[in-house]
Structures are given as structure tokens and as C-alpha cells.
Amino acid sequence: MDDIEDRIFDSLCDSEQYLPILKFKSQLRKAGLRETDPRLAETMKNLAQFQRSVAEMEGVHSIHLDRDTFRKCVGDNIILISKAFHNNFIIPEFQTFCQSIDDLYWKVKSNTNGKVASYIPQLARYSADFWGVSICTIDGQRYSIGDVNIPLCLQSISKPLTYALALNEHSPDLVHEYVGHEPSGRQFNEIKLNADDKPHNPMINAGAIVLCSLLKQGSNLADRFDYTSEMFKKLAGNEHISFNNSVFLSERETADRNFALAYYLREYKCFPKGTHVMETLDFYFQLCSVEVTCQSGSVIAASLANGGICPITGERILNPYSVRNTLSLMHSCGMYDYSGQFAFDVGLPSKSGVSGGVMLVVPNVMGIFLWAPPLDIYGNSCKGIQFCEELVDNFNFHNYDNLRYTQRKQDPRLQKFTHRANSVVQLLFAAKNGDITALRRCYLSGLDMNLTDYDGRTALHVASAEGHTEAVIFLLEKCKVSPFECDRWDYTALDDAKKFHKTEVVTILEKYMSTNPKQQDNSQQK
Incomplete structure (x- = not known):
């Protein structure tokens, strides 16, 4: 790190050896970092102080830094800044990724399915046109589009957070003495217990109500709520967390089913001893009435993706288990x-x-928070569901997208040139060794079998020069590669086979080229 400040400065400065502050900040934004990122606090404070001092003396608005000033301003945060300028974040081509998110956002925006929840007036007031998407990666790269700063209630999204806090406070064995971990196969608010007479899982109402009885037992309701909302805020990187009292009061007013559930749970002794049922229900309604924005919600999701460490503060809030x-x-x-x-x-x-x-949550990659009020028959956001499906159609985020021989999708975790270089090396190495199995693996994975190296040589060039007849036949017949492609010296695979006296390959190529003139025409048109 001895001269990293100098190298960054040299890459950005003008011919007079000055660096505009706006240009430096713009490069950080392109990498996904915001000026408000807590990890850049010292740098932004130093830059602001320098801007004020120069503006007061000279009355200028476009502030430029010399080398020494730049070093002083960025020194406290140089490790993070260095990662940004070296594209060492989890999503290296962040601008390209954001453009893909934009495309998905606008595609999904036209979805007009669903109805806004109306069981309490406060939810019914949400506009059906609201639509927001926010992303936060495990490196704290941020991107948002749409209605991302409007507060919305967590409702059932509070349930996994409550469960995580209960696990953080108690052992999994203790927590699961009171709640199961199997899908119920029933509606989320159904009055039903599993075979062990406890709620099926923490993601349904019965399970969430029982979990509320486990959090900070022995404390009064105010302290329990303060603790939980503070933990939510830490997960959100100290970004927007609030409380909607109107929703809380309406939830309690229309909670006949939840009251019935709570007394049913008490009848079957599902609560820890000493649990006050009404207080526990109030606590549950309060947590459902906590408000986030898409922006702060994405940081919560990213904290989960990051194993319990908030990406923008570096603080561990939850243990990995x-x-x-x-x-x-x-x-x-x-x-x-x-x-x-x-x-x-x-x-x-x-x-x-x-x-x-x-x-x-995309584990080890990012958290995403989506918001669009119209719901489907299951109670899920119609736009939210479609966005998730479209996202996985485009990127290899599905849990099983990385199985061998799976058709490859985009992987935003790879730099473009790195991905292509690795693919070329893998392909040409297989061709050089005549490794049909490796070539087949490349083909089945969806790799472009016409990829070329720096000299424009394809796998067919290499296999022909080495005299690997089976590999040549496989590339021609199975992969449908073009034998008319030329390298930087205008040599085809046939030229290479002749040059190295691979007579059997020459015969194969001449026969194939004579019976596939259309390929030659297409190649010439190119």
C-alpha cells in the first residue's frame, strides 16, 4: 500500500497534475460506493473541509486536489478505496450489472397483476404504482431504482429477523423446543400445530408469536422493543428504521385470528413459563409495524448474505449459525x-x-429488497416475484446453477476479461491435448467453441496443428465450429494442418469445407 495513493492519483489527474474532487467521487460511485458510506467518513470529511477552505479563499466551485492533499484526504480509508479502484469487490463490473437491473426493473414495471392488501386502512393507502428495487452487496456496493425511499412496514419480513435474534440469544436446541422447522403446508395464520404440538416453523404467525415470547424474557415490553428495533437498525447499517403506530393500532384492532392463535398456543403450553400472552401479542404487532425503506431493507438483506456482519459498518450483529x-x-x-x-x-x-x-438474499453476494404493494393470491408481491424469477433467469444465482454441465448464465462476480481469458485457456488447452471429454464439458456448459486467443487462433486451429483427428471431428460435427475462421496471419485450421503435415486432418477439413460452402460464404460476408 506504500504508493497506492500515488497510483490512484496518477490514473485520474489531469496534465497539470491536479485531480478534480468530482472526478474522484464519480469513480467511487461507479464502483458502487456512496459518499454517505460510513467506511468513507474520514475521506469525505477531509474532502469537505478542503473544499470549504478553498471556496472561502478563492470563491471557486470546481475543486482540484494536488498529490499531497489527495494523499492526506484518502489515507484513512485507502484500503477500501484501493479495492474500489482495482475492481476487487464482489461485483467487479458494477455499472454493467446495474444496467441489467435497470432492464429488469422496467420490464417488471408493466406487470399490473394483484391487489393491494386492504385488511387495515393503512396498507390499503399504498399506491398500486409504487415499485422499488434496492441492492446492497456484501462489499457495500449500493444501487437503487424506483420508489426506494418511501417507508413501508416489515409485516411478515420481521419474522426471519425475530428468529435470527432468538437464535443469537439462545441455542438452536432451546429455540426449537418451542417451534419446529418444517414447512407447514397450510396457510400462514391457520390455527394448527405440528405432531409435537408446537408451531410448524418461525415463518408462520404461530411460530413468530412464540418467538416473541423468547426474546429478552424478563424485560418489560418497552425494553424488549427498544432492543429489537436497535438490532434491526444495526442490521440496516443505521439507516432508516422507524415505527408506524397507526399500523400497530390497526393490527391490534383487527387481530381476532392472532388472538385466537395465541390462546390456542397457551392451551397447548407452547409458551415458556411466565409468558404474558397479551404483552407477547403486542410485541408481535409492534415488530410487524416496524418500517424500513427499500434502501435500508437491502442492507438488512446484505447483512444476512454476509453471515451476520453489516457490510457498510463492518459490525457483527448475528453469529454465523x-x-x-x-x-x-x-x-x-x-x-x-x-x-x-x-x-x-x-x-x-x-x-x-x-x-x-x-x-x-443471495448468500455471499448481495441482499435485495423489492417493494410493490399489489399482491397475488398467496400474499406475495406480484412484481417482486416476477423480478426474482427474471433475476435468476439472467444470472447464475439459483442455488443449483453451478452444477456441472449446467447451461451457463451471466456471473456478475467475474470480471469480463477474466471470465473470457479463463474460458479461452480452458478450451484451447483441451484442444491441444485432444481431450474430447474436456471439449465436451466446454460445449455442454454453453461455452462459445469459436472463442479465440490473442492471435485469433481457435480450438480448431490448435487441434488441427496437433493432428488430433477426433477432436477436429468433434469440433466440426458436434460443435459446428467454422473451419473458415482465420487467425491474425490469415491462416485457417486447414493451413495449420498442412504446415505441420497432419495429412489425416487435412483430408477431414478439405472434405468438410467442400460440403459446407454456406459457412464459407457467411465467413466471407463477415
Whole structure:
């Protein structure tokens, strides 16, 4: 790190050896970092102080930094800044990824299916046109589009967070003495227990109510709520967390089913000893009435994706086992009665709420928070579901997208040139060795078998020069590669075979080229 400040400065400065502050900040934004990122606090403070001092003296608005000033301003945060400028974040081509998210956002926006929840007036007031998407990666890269700053209630999205906090406070064995971990196969608010006379899982109302009785037992209701909301805020990186008292009062006013559930639970001794049922219900309604925005919700999701460490503060809030168990149940039970289908189609942990929010976690990559109030028959956001499905159709985020021989999708975790270079090396090495199995693996994975190296040589060039007849036949007949492609010296694979006296390959290529003149015509047109 001795000269990293100098190298960054040299890459950005003008011919007079000055660096505009706006240009430096613009490069950080392109990498996904915001000026408000707590990890850049010292740098932004130093830059602001320098801007004020220069503006007061010279009355200018476009402030430029010299080398020494730049070093002083960025020194405290140089490790993070260095990662940004070296594209060492989890999503290296962040601008390209954001453009893909934009495309998905606008595609999904036209979805007019569903109805806004109306069982309490406060939810019914949400506009059906609201639609927001926010992303936060495990490196704290941020991107948002749409209605991402409007507060919305967590509702059932609070359930996995409550479960994670309970696991963080107690052992999994103790927690699961009171609640199961199997999908119920029934509606989320049904008055039904499993074979052991306890709620099926923490993602249904009965399970969430029991979990509320476990959090900070012995404390009064005010202290328990303060503790939980503070933990939510830490998961959100100290971004927007609030409380909607109107929703809380309405929830309590229209909670006949939940009251019935609570007394049913008490009848079957599902609560710990000493539990005050009415107080526990109030606590449950309070947690459902906590408000986030898409922006702060995405940081919560990213904290789960990051194993319990908030990406933008670096603080560990949850232990890894709490997060692991929470994500497991979100994957199997997080989308109401649509959970099985969602796990099949999307293959990622998620949780929805009747306010229209969907919290999606891509483990070790990012958290995504979606919001669109119109709901489907299961209580999930119609736009949110479609976005998740479209996302996994485009990117290899599904839990099983990385199986061998699976058709390859985009992997935003790879730099473009790195991905292509690795693919070329793999392909040409297989061709050089005449490794049909490796060539077949490349072909089945969806790799472009016409990829070229720096000299424009294809796998067919290499296999022909080496005299690997089976590899040549496989590339021609199975992969349908073009034998008319030329390298940088205008040599075809046939020229290479002749040059190295591979007579059998020459015969194969001449016969194939004579019987496939259309390929030659297409090649010449190019």
C-alpha cells in the first residue's frame, strides 16, 4: 500500500497534475460506493473541509486536489478505496450489472397483476404504482431504482429477523423446543400445530408469536422493543428504521385470528413459563409495524448474505449459525404457500410481507429488497416475484446453477476479461491435448467453441496443428465450429494442418469445407 495513493492519483489527474474532487467521487460511485458510506467518513470529511477552505479563499466551485492533499484526504480509508479502484469487490463490473437491473426493473414495471392488501386502512393507502428495487452487496456496493425511499412496514419480513435474534440469544436446541422447522403446508395464520404440538416453523404467525415470547424474557415490553428495533437498525447499517403506530393500532384492532392463535398456543403450553400472552401479542404487532425503506431493507438483506456482519459498518450483529439457520428456513418457508414453487424457480432464501415487500438474499453476494404493494393470491408481491424469477433467469444465482454441465448464465462476480481469458485457456488447452471429454464439458456448459486467443487462433486451429483427428471431428460435427475462421496471419485450421503435415486432418477439413460452402460464404460476408 506504500504508493497506492500515488497510483490512484496518477490514473485520474489531469496534465497539470491536479485531480478534480468530482472526478474522484464519480469513480467511487461507479464502483458502487456512496459518499454517505460510513467506511468513507474520514475521506469525505477531509474532502469537505478542503473544499470549504478553498471556496472561502478563492470563491471557486470546481475543486482540484494536488498529490499531497489527495494523499492526506484518502489515507484513512485507502484500503477500501484501493479495492474500489482495482475492481476487487464482489461485483467487479458494477455499472454493467446495474444496467441489467435497470432492464429488469422496467420490464417488471408493466406487470399490473394483484391487489393491494386492504385488511387495515393503512396498507390499503399504498399506491398500486409504487415499485422499488434496492441492492446492497456484501462489499457495500449500493444501487437503487424506483420508489426506494418511501417507508413501508416489515409485516411478515420481521419474522426471519425475530428468529435470527432468538437464535443469537439462545441455542438452536432451546429455540426449537418451542417451534419446529418444517414447512407447514397450510396457510400462514391457520390455527394448527405440528405432531409435537408446537408451531410448524418461525415463518408462520404461530411460530413468530412464540418467538416473541423468547426474546429478552424478563424485560418489560418497552425494553424488549427498544432492543429489537436497535438490532434491526444495526442490521440496516443505521439507516432508516422507524415505527408506524397507526399500523400497530390497526393490527391490534383487527387481530381476532392472532388472538385466537395465541390462546390456542397457551392451551397447548407452547409458551415458556411466565409468558404474558397479551404483552407477547403486542410485541408481535409492534415488530410487524416496524418500517424500513427499500434502501435500508437491502442492507438488512446484505447483512444476512454476509453471515451476520453489516457490510457498510463492518459490525457483527448475528453469529454465523443464526444466519445459516435463518436462511435455511427462509428458503423453505419464506413465501407463504408459494414457498415450494419459489424455492424451485428461484432457489434463494427470501421473505415476503403483505405490505408488498420482498427481502431476497443471495448468500455471499448481495441482499435485495423489492417493494410493490399489489399482491397475488398467496400474499406475495406480484412484481417482486416476477423480478426474482427474471433475476435468476439472467444470472447464475439459483442455488443449483453451478452444477456441472449446467447451461451457463451471466456471473456478475467475474470480471469480463477474466471470465473470457479463463474460458479461452480452458478450451484451447483441451484442444491441444485432444481431450474430447474436456471439449465436451466446454460445449455442454454453453461455452462459445469459436472463442479465440490473442492471435485469433481457435480450438480448431490448435487441434488441427496437433493432428488430433477426433477432436477436429468433434469440433466440426458436434460443435459446428467454422473451419473458415482465420487467425491474425490469415491462416485457417486447414493451413495449420498442412504446415505441420497432419495429412489425416487435412483430408477431414478439405472434405468438410467442400460440403459446407454456406459457412464459407457467411465467413466471407463477415
